[in-house]
Amino acid sequence: xxxxxxxxxxxxxxxxxxxxxxxxxxxxxxxxxxxxxxxxxxxxxxxxxxxxxxxxxxxxxxxxxxxxxxxxxxxxxxxxxxxxxxxxxxxxxxxxxxxxxxxxxxxxxxxx
Amino acid sequence: xxxxxxxxxxxxxxxxxxxxxxxxxxxxxxxxxxxxxxxxxxxxxxxxxxxxxxxxxxxxxxxxxxxxxxxxxxxxxxxxxxxxxxxxxxxxxxxxxxxxxxxxxxxxxxxxx
Numbered sequence: 001x002x003x004x005x006x007x008x009x010x011x012x013x014x015x016x017x018x019x020x021x022x023x024x025x026x027x028x029x030x031x032x033x034x035x036x037x038x039x040x041x042x043x044x045x046x047x048x049x050x051x052x053x054x055x056x057x058x059x060x061x062x063x064x065x066x067x068x069x070x071x072x073x074x075x076x077x078x079x080x081x082x083x084x085x086x087x088x089x090x091x092x093x094x095x096x097x098x099x100x101x102x103x104x105x106x107x108x109x110x111x112x
Numbered sequence: 113x114x115x116x117x118x119x120x121x122x123x124x125x126x127x128x129x130x131x132x133x134x135x136x137x138x139x140x141x142x143x144x145x146x147x148x149x150x151x152x153x154x155x156x157x158x159x160x161x162x163x164x165x166x167x168x169x170x171x172x173x174x175x176x177x178x179x180x181x182x183x184x185x186x187x188x189x190x191x192x193x194x195x196x197x198x199x200x201x202x203x204x205x206x207x208x209x210x211x212x213x214x215x216x217x218x219x220x221x222x223x224x225x
Binding site: 045046048086088099105 | 116147154157160168202211212216218219
């Protein structure tokens with residue numbers, strides 16, 4: 001069954017602005033991962049945050065995790081037109097190897 | 113030097129036909145997966161293999177049969193294709209260690225007419 005739910009479904013911003021996407025999930029998790037998918041391409045792994053971590057950084061990406069609220073956020077700072085893509089969160093419940101549950105994604109459009 | 117490669121990229125076929133999609137990874141990963149992405153971009157796992165052994169077999173029609181000749185390859189064979197099988201199929205791989213992201217192939221867009 002579906003696990004992650006991203007919000008908003010679509011986000012449109014100007015270059016240089018920050019983009020924040022949220023993800024909510026329903027059950028306990030082992031870790032939560034964020035992926036990017038450019039149109040017509042495969043998913044690219046961006047960042048993984050473990051259930052015992054609260055915040056993680058990677059370049060212009062900042063991910064937070066609040067297990068009490070069962071939610072995560074992905075912040076992209078100083079966005080660029082090349083950041084235009086769909087962003088998915090995926091949760092690993094830890095119960096069965098490889099059972100990653102994906103949300104439906106947030107479509108981010110960054111205008112030059 | 114593509115990490116996870118799947119072929120073909122596009123597949124258009126008639127209802128009732130049988131088709132196969134191939135996947136290969138050169139990352140040395142021990143676990144491979146097939147995911148299906150529908151028209152609304154929802155991704156759902158279909159199968160998972162670890163060292164050639166089936167680990168996950170979601171509720172998928174038995175017309176879909178995965179085959180893993182070795183841990184670097186995971187192929188997907190589909191019998192008696194139906195219109196509802198139209199989707200993008202992604203192969204992915206990872207290491208058994210859970211704290212590791214997946215590497216996805218570029219997808220196979222299957223259209224059943």
